[in-house]
Amino acid sequence: MPTIRSIQLTNLVLVMVAAGAMAALVSVNAAIGCLIGGAVVVANLFLLAALGRFALAAARNAGGVSKVGLAALPAKIALMVALIYVAFARIHIDGLGFALGVLTQVTAIIIETGRTSMRRRSGLPEEL
Numbered sequence: 560m561p562t563i564r565s566i567q568l569t570n571l572v573l574v575m576v577a578a579g580a581m582a583a584l585v586s587v588n589a590a591i592g593c594l595i596g597g598a599v600v601v602a603n604l605f606l607l608a609a610l611g612r613f614a615l616a617a618a619r620n621a622g623g624v625s626k627v628g629l630a631a632l633p634a635k636i637a638l639m640v641a642l643i644y645v646a647f648a649r650i651h652i653d654g655l656g657f658a659l660g661v662l663t664q665v666t667a668i669i670i671e672t673g674r675t676s677m678r679r680r681s682g683l684p685e686e687l
Contacts, residue, residue: 561671563608567601570667574601577659585656592653595646596660599639604664606635 574597582590610631646652 561668561675563604565674566664566667566671567604569670570597570601570604570663573597573663573667573670574660577663578656581656581659586653589653589656589659592656593660594656595650595652596657597663598660599643599646599657600661600664603635603639606639607632610635 574594578590578593578597581593614629614631646657647654
């Protein structure tokens with residue numbers, strides 16, 4: 560299974576490549592939208608991992624499911640939705656660029672899953 564760190568690093572590379580291509584082929588505004596979309600998904604995965612660790616630790620300390628741990632994940636979703644709304648409503652970012660930046664996360668997951676699978680078949684350690 561790929562690590563969150565490897566997915567995030569691959570995603571950052573993909574965002575930079577996609578933003579460069581958008582700047583060269585479409586517009587600077589599309590490239591900025593791509594960078595913002597990539598930043599949103601990187602921050603989202605980082606927060607998801609941190610909140611997951613928090614929820615597990617809270618459950619371990621409480622001896623079961625923690626109400627704070629359960630409330631943290633929907634609160635993160637609400638925060639991300641609010642930030643994306645503000646980005647579109649106030650800053651007027653390019654939607655195509657933003658969408659491409661968001662899709663880099665899915666692409667990074669696919670790439671890292673494939674790399675991990677290939678390493679496992681070849682006998683190499685999963686994380687180099």
